[in-house]
Amino acid sequence: MRPRAVAGILLRQAYLIRGSPVRVLPMFAWVAIDIILWGFITRYLNSVSGSGINFVSTLLGAVLLWDLFTRIMQGITTAFLEDVWSRNFLNLFATPLSIAEYVTGLVLTSLAASTLGMIAMLVLAVPFFGLSFFSIGALLVPFLLVLFCFGIALGIFASALVLRLGPASEWLVWPMPALLSPFACVFYPLTVLPPAMRAVAFLIPPAYVFEGMRAVIAGRAFSPTGLAVGALLAVVYLVLAAYCFSCVQRYAVRSGLLARYSAESVA
Amino acid sequence: MTDSGAAERPFVLSVQELSKCYAQVRAVTQVSFRIRRREILGLLGPNGAGKTTIINTILGVLAPSSGTIRIVDLDVERQRARALARTNFAAVYAALPGNLTVRQNLRFFGLIYDVHALTARVDALLGQFALQALADTKCGLLSSGEQTRVALAKALLNDPDLLLLDEPTASLDPSAAQLIRRHIRDLARQRDCGILWTSHNMYEVEEVCDRVLFLSHGRVLLEGDPRRLPHEHAARNLEELFIRFAREPLTLAEDARAEEAHA
Numbered sequence: 159m160r161p162r163a164v165a166g167i168l169l170r171q172a173y174l175i176r177g178s179p180v181r182v183l184p185m186f187a188w189v190a191i192d193i194i195l196w197g198f199i200t201r202y203l204n205s206v207s208g209s210g211i212n213f214v215s216t217l218l219g220a221v222l223l224w225d226l227f228t229r230i231m232q233g234i235t236t237a238f239l240e241d242v243w244s245r246n247f248l249n250l251f252a253t254p255l256s257i258a259e260y261v262t263g264l265v266l267t268s269l270a271a272s273t274l275g276m277i278a279m280l281v282l283a284v285p286f287f288g289l290s291f292f293s294i295g296a297l298l299v300p301f302l303l304v305l306f307c308f309g310i311a312l313g314i315f316a317s318a319l320v321l322r323l324g325p326a327s328e329w330l331v332w333p334m335p336a337l338l339s340p341f342a343c344v345f346y347p348l349t350v351l352p353p354a355m356r357a358v359a360f361l362i363p364p365a366y367v368f369e370g371m372r373a374v375i376a377g378r379a380f381s382p383t384g385l386a387v388g389a390l391l392a393v394v395y396l397v398l399a400a401y402c403f404s405c406v407q408r409y410a411v412r413s414g415l416l417a418r419y420s421a422e423s424v425a
Numbered sequence: 426m427t428d429s430g431a432a433e434r435p436f437v438l439s440v441q442e443l444s445k446c447y448a449q450v451r452a453v454t455q456v457s458f459r460i461r462r463r464e465i466l467g468l469l470g471p472n473g474a475g476k477t478t479i480i481n482t483i484l485g486v487l488a489p490s491s492g493t494i495r496i497v498d499l500d501v502e503r504q505r506a507r508a509l510a511r512t513n514f515a516a517v518y519a520a521l522p523g524n525l526t527v528r529q530n531l532r533f534f535g536l537i538y539d540v541h542a543l544t545a546r547v548d549a550l551l552g553q554f555a556l557q558a559l560a561d562t563k564c565g566l567l568s569s570g571e572q573t574r575v576a577l578a579k580a581l582l583n584d585p586d587l588l589l590l591d592e593p594t595a596s597l598d599p600s601a602a603q604l605i606r607r608h609i610r611d612l613a614r615q616r617d618c619g620i621l622w623t624s625h626n627m628y629e630v631e632e633v634c635d636r637v638l639f640l641s642h643g644r645v646l647l648e649g650d651p652r653r654l655p656h657e658h659a660a661r662n663l664e665e666l667f668i669r670f671a672r673e674p675l676t677l678a679e680d681a682r683a684e685e686a687h688a
Contacts, residue, residue, distance in 0.1 A: 166536030170522075173529045244522035249579075252484035252514060253537045254506040412488045414447065417481040 167263020186278045196221040197287035215375045224344045227305040228335040229275045233268025234313025247419045301367045307392035308363040314399040318406040363392040434461040437587045437619035443492035452478045453643040460619035467630045468623045470640035471671040515576040516591035523565020538583040550578040569596035588620045627664040
């Protein structure tokens with residue numbers, strides 16, 4: 159892998175972000191609105207429930223982590239879509255750039271943008287709503303890693319989908335996190351789900367993260383096996399997504415899709 | 426335009442029996458040709474003849490159904506990255522991202538092509554194509570002629586051995602087109618590179634190209650010196666030959682084969 163080629167992909171995204179307030183604003187605005195909204199909801203729930211559950215830690219912490227996961231996934235997809243929107247595939251893929259270099263550039267762009275978004279969320283959630291995010295302790299690191307890993311996997315898969323089905327399929331990509339959220343058990347325990355939905359949830363890595371996080375915050379026994387299964391699933395999905403992107407790219411080169419990629423609909 | 430040492434110069438591009446078939450269509454059939462250093466080869470043919478398909482296969486963005494493509498001594502299929510590092514292209518249908526400035530685009534592609542001393546290289550190309558005043562303008566705001574100059578500057582970033590130019594002067598006024606043609610001819614001589622040029626302007630082809638290939642329905646029908654071919658085929662000029670050839674490709678192909686057999 160050539161580091162300068164990866165730096166080129168990163169630089170391109172940095173130029174786009176630097177030169178466009180409409181790209182900068184969503185990095186902070188939506189997460190800030192989410193934190194403010196859920197901050198007040200959890201504060202209100204704390205005042206009326208009397209259950210002893212700290213909703214700020216459980217719900218606001220979960221919102222923060224889910225937003226982070228969504229940002230990572232959409233960060234990759236958006237960086238990829240920049241090349242779709244500017245019809246840049248021919249210029250890009252007629253260079254010595256490898257698929258690994260290109261995808262690594264997209265992932266690093268997304269990680270950088272998501273980290274900025276996470277800092278913005280923490281700046282709001284910690285001082286204003288008293289979120290003690292670090293009460294989770296060292297377990298925060300594996301929780302974050304699983305979410306990063308699965309977010310990257312989903313972002314790469316979504317990009318492969320757009321490459322295969324054409325630019326209009328971006329509308330399938332944006333709701334992906336929302337489609338997963340009921341199964342990821344962001345706001346409620348796994349046991350709430352009916353058996354059929356629970357079976358699906360067992361295949362979703364974030365479900366293990368949020369289940370583990372709730373257990374730690376509530377002072378219950380935490381299942382390291384559950385987290386290990388979640389981590390393993392996230393790695394498997396990441397490998398499958400990379401393989402899927404590579405297969406779609408090969409198909410696009412073979413079929414002429416890459417060379418003609420500007421058609422609104424692709425068979 | 427030919428010179429005495431031309432036959433000894435090494436090849437920068439060797440296309441051997443290249444074919445590309447889609448489900449129902451044979452876009453290119455058994456096309457073979459080579460380009461030497463300092464040679465400009467014109468790829469001519471009516472719309473849909475297979476010119477862009479050939480260029481896309483050379484650039485590695487379209488896989489051939491059969492055949493081989495070698496850039497210098499590198500196989501495009503097996504040594505893609507190394508082969509493409511020695512190639513570049515400009516095409517009227519592949520504008521650079523309009524949301525980056527001229528300088529940003531050149532820096533971005535310069536990194537991808539791993540160009541060393543990039544800042545100096547970008548400055549030199551901005552000067553070469555009279556783009557200094559537009560360096561910080563977004564490419565989407567440039568006129569089509571200015572965009573062509575930026576595309577050519579990008580195409581020279583990595584000092585390529587093989588340059589593919591798909592209708593490079595299509596959107597230029599006659600004066601700008603003449604300057605670009607002169608520039609590219611000088612490039613072929615000074616930088617020792619080979620150039621594959623497509624154009625629908627036959628006067629331009631006569632002026633620039635050392636040799637031309639006529640394509641129709643994905644096959645090479647004629648090959649030769651653009652200044653001699655019209656005479657050899659009883660046409661007044663290359664444009665007349667092109668028009669005749671585009672309308673009656675099969676008749677011409679048969680004539681050419683008959684001439685070959687006779688010779």
